[in-house]
Amino acid sequence: MNIVVRIKNQEEIKHLADLGADVFLLDTDVITTKAIYPLEQNSMSHVIEKIKKINKKVYIFINKMIHETDLQILNNWLFFLKTQDVDGLVINDFTVYVMARDNDLSDKIIYQPGTMNTNAYDVIYLKDKIKGMTLSKEITLDEMKAMMDSSSDIEYSLLGHGYIDMFYSKRKLIKLYSQHKDLENFQTHGKEFTIEEKTREGIFYPILEDNHGTHIFRDKKLESFNEVKHLPFHDLFLERLFMDDQEYFDAIRTYHGQLSPKDFLDQYGQEYHKGFFYTRTEKTKGEKNEN
Amino acid sequence: MKTELLAPAGNLIKAKIALLYGADAVYIGGKKFSLRARASNFKLSMIQDLVDYAHQMQKKVYVTMNMVFHDEDTEGLEDYLLDLEKIGVDAIICSSMVVLEKAKALTNLELHLSTQFSLTNTYLANYFYDEGVKRVVLSREASLEEIKMIQSKSKADLEVFIHGGMCVSYSGRCTLSNYTVLRDANRGGCAHTCRWLYNLYKDETLISEDFDFQMSSKDLEAISYIRDLLDLGISSLKIEGRMKSIHYIATVVGAYRMLIDDYHAGCLRPIEAYQKEIKKAENRLTSKGFFEGDIGVEEQLYNARSEVPTKEFVGMVKSYDKKTKTLYIQQRNYFEPGDALEIFMPNQQFVQIKPKKIYDEENVALDAARHPLQTIKVYCPIDIEAQSLVRKII
Numbered sequence: 001m002n003i004v005v006r007i008k009n010q011e012e013i014k015h016l017a018d019l020g021a022d023v024f025l026l027d028t029d030v031i032t033t034k035a036i037y038p039l040e041q042n043s044m045s046h047v048i049e050k051i052k053k054i055n056k057k058v059y060i061f062i063n064k065m066i067h068e069t070d071l072q073i074l075n076n077w078l079f080f081l082k083t084q085d086v087d088g089l090v091i092n093d094f095t096v097y098v099m100a101r102d103n104d105l106s107d108k109i110i111y112q113p114g115t116m117n118t119n120a121y122d123v124i125y126l127k128d129k130i131k132g133m134t135l136s137k138e139i140t141l142d143e144m145k146a147m148m149d150s151s152s153d154i155e156y157s158l159l160g161h162g163y164i165d166m167f168y169s170k171r172k173l174i175k176l177y178s179q180h181k182d183l184e185n186f187q188t189h190g191k192e193f194t195i196e197e198k199t200r201e202g203i204f205y206p207i208l209e210d211n212h213g214t215h216i217f218r219d220k221k222l223e224s225f226n227e228v229k230h231l232p233f234h235d236l237f238l239e240r241l242f243m244d245d246q247e248y249f250d251a252i253r254t255y256h257g258q259l260s261p262k263d264f265l266d267q268y269g270q271e272y273h274k275g276f277f278y279t280r281t282e283k284t285k286g287e288k289n290e291n
Numbered sequence: 292m293k294t295e296l297l298a299p300a301g302n303l304i305k306a307k308i309a310l311l312y313g314a315d316a317v318y319i320g321g322k323k324f325s326l327r328a329r330a331s332n333f334k335l336s337m338i339q340d341l342v343d344y345a346h347q348m349q350k351k352v353y354v355t356m357n358m359v360f361h362d363e364d365t366e367g368l369e370d371y372l373l374d375l376e377k378i379g380v381d382a383i384i385c386s387s388m389v390v391l392e393k394a395k396a397l398t399n400l401e402l403h404l405s406t407q408f409s410l411t412n413t414y415l416a417n418y419f420y421d422e423g424v425k426r427v428v429l430s431r432e433a434s435l436e437e438i439k440m441i442q443s444k445s446k447a448d449l450e451v452f453i454h455g456g457m458c459v460s461y462s463g464r465c466t467l468s469n470y471t472v473l474r475d476a477n478r479g480g481c482a483h484t485c486r487w488l489y490n491l492y493k494d495e496t497l498i499s500e501d502f503d504f505q506m507s508s509k510d511l512e513a514i515s516y517i518r519d520l521l522d523l524g525i526s527s528l529k530i531e532g533r534m535k536s537i538h539y540i541a542t543v544v545g546a547y548r549m550l551i552d553d554y555h556a557g558c559l560r561p562i563e564a565y566q567k568e569i570k571k572a573e574n575r576l577t578s579k580g581f582f583e584g585d586i587g588v589e590e591q592l593y594n595a596r597s598e599v600p601t602k603e604f605v606g607m608v609k610s611y612d613k614k615t616k617t618l619y620i621q622q623r624n625y626f627e628p629g630d631a632l633e634i635f636m637p638n639q640q641f642v643q644i645k646p647k648k649i650y651d652e653e654n655v656a657l658d659a660a661r662h663p664l665q666t667i668k669v670y671c672p673i674d675i676e677a678q679s680l681v682r683k684i685i
Binding site for chain 2: 122139193281
């Protein structure tokens with residue numbers, strides 16, 4: 001299983017590789033949202049070269065929703081990426097697959113829409129089209145297993161660690177609020193914002209705004225130390241947003257086997273949970289979870 | 292091709308009212324595979340009734356199957372698709388590949404791609420057209436300029452939302468409800484967590500005041516853009532709201548019908564005339580959504596205010612006796628003798644009356660119409676169509 005990591009700067013690449021990272025997920029400067037280290041094309045070439053020199057893989061994160069006005073930009077990027085030694089394109093909007101197919105890049109595509117890969121038929125539909133699919137974040141481990149049992153002709157991946165996003169809006173919600181409240185010179189782009197719901201006091205959900213909109217994340221971080229041992233994932237994505245560097249490094253070491261899950265959780269465990277691995281959600285507005 | 296006006300319907304009566312008041316087509320949900328769990332109460336027999344009714348009027352019925360399917364949800368899917376084809380529904384609206392592929396393999400049903408897929412460009416529209424999808428429902432995040440560009444190059448027909456509620460998130464991509472209350476937003480259980488009240492913090496400093504950080508959107512109202520959309524030749528203009536009332540559906544459908552008919556007749560009235568009509572039933576603040584591009588403060592709902600409709604729905608006309616000039620009204624809300632009433636007919640005509648006396652079916656004079664579904668008789672000198680709406684002028 002490849003451990004897929006995100007970088008904050010070029011200088012830490014070697015260090016992350018030494019900790020156990022197999023794949024580096026790089027952000028573009030224009031078609032990546034939630035970017036940590038956005039790169040324009042020249043810089044990206046340089047970083048790719050650096051990663052390849054230490055025999056590690058490179059994925060590119062193209063997770064913006066693609067509007068009509070983004071098509072030319074996307075095409076330009078795919079044209080560029082075709083000339084680069086990249087191993088995967090991690091996409092959110094299916095448009096990227098369609099354009100990648102027309103650029104002979106479909107065998108690099110890893111479809112990661114967050115919510116849409118939820119049943120075995122999705123596997124059948126995608127398996128002959130693309131390289132891989134990231135299973136949806138709101139399904140159970142049993143549902144994942146059933147999907148993975150349905151075919152071995154596609155690479156499965158899991159967004160398995162860190163603060164998992166649960167909302168992507170085109171609206172710049174912090175900026176709009178600051179305008180509504182006439183907050184002058186209020187910087188709305190940054191990783192230091194949280195929201196707290198009125199009836200859930202003391203629970204803070206990270207909220208992040210960038211040029212492409214707003215994202216909201218779970219209040220607790222996901223960990224899947226045990227779960228990934230039992231299912232044949234090809235790639236495990238470790239989300240880095242809002243996490244201290246040392247904690248991120250220790251997570252990589254733990255998945256790589258250099259640190260025990262117990263030691264990791266003893267140190268950081270209070271802020272972690274198991275997401276929907278063992279928790280089913282209801283389909284309808286029933287009695288059980290009526291708010 | 293003439294642009295279609297497409298209306299929502301949560302039950303058979305609402306569907307018939309929508310068609311009667313000017314919708315060219317209605318979309319409904321079955322009991323199993325639709326997103327609006329509470330609004331989806333159409334059994335197969337009811338769908339058959341509705342399809343027969345609509346087809347007699349040369350109108351159409353679409354069935355939504357737009358939940359994001361988990362494996363457990365596919366049980367009964369094939370039989371259901373075959374049943375829908377047998378009934379003769381005009382299309383299904385879906386977003387999961389399992390539905391698209393099975394419908395193609397088993398039936399000749401027309402396929403529409405749901406807004407749950409958040410489609411915002413030509414490239415994807417043409418991909419799905421090549422995959423057998425006749426129509427795509429555009430994401431509500433698409434601007435008018437983007438709609439123009441997509442329309443000029445899309446092989447698929449386009450359906451555009453023009454009125455009703457808006458997800459704040461890109462549709463189909465939100466799990467706020469899943470995480471906060473364990474109800475699956477993409478399978479019909481959305482708890483509208485995005486509409487709750489929040490505090491905003493920067494680092495640990497409270498920025499908001501008393502949970503006034505809100506993400507809610509005003510409802511969409513695209514009256515000002517209908518002319519552009521008609522000029523473009525968009526295939527379908529869609530009204531949202533399968534949970535909405537009969538009065539709301541009839542009023543909103545009626546207003547857009549008037550506008551579209553006026554456009555084709557070359558006699559458009561000032562935009563305010565259509566907006567005034569909608570306000571008779573609208574109970575949420577509205578805005579232009581993404582039609583102008585990025586959202587501004589005016590499109591957001593910060594203080595949870597509701598608009599008060601300017602007319603109150605008090606009854607529905609059952610019949611009219613020309614000989615005695617008596618109007619038979621089925622009561623829906625309280626009204627009294629002397630109240631000014633506006634009668635809104637399916638043919639978009641309005642009549643105002645102020646009955647001095649009202650009677651029950653036994654001809655007993657009443658001091659008020661108090662009981663829901665009671666038949667009330669009033670004198671009316673003008674012939675009124677059955678199923679006209681009776682509103683109290685507030």
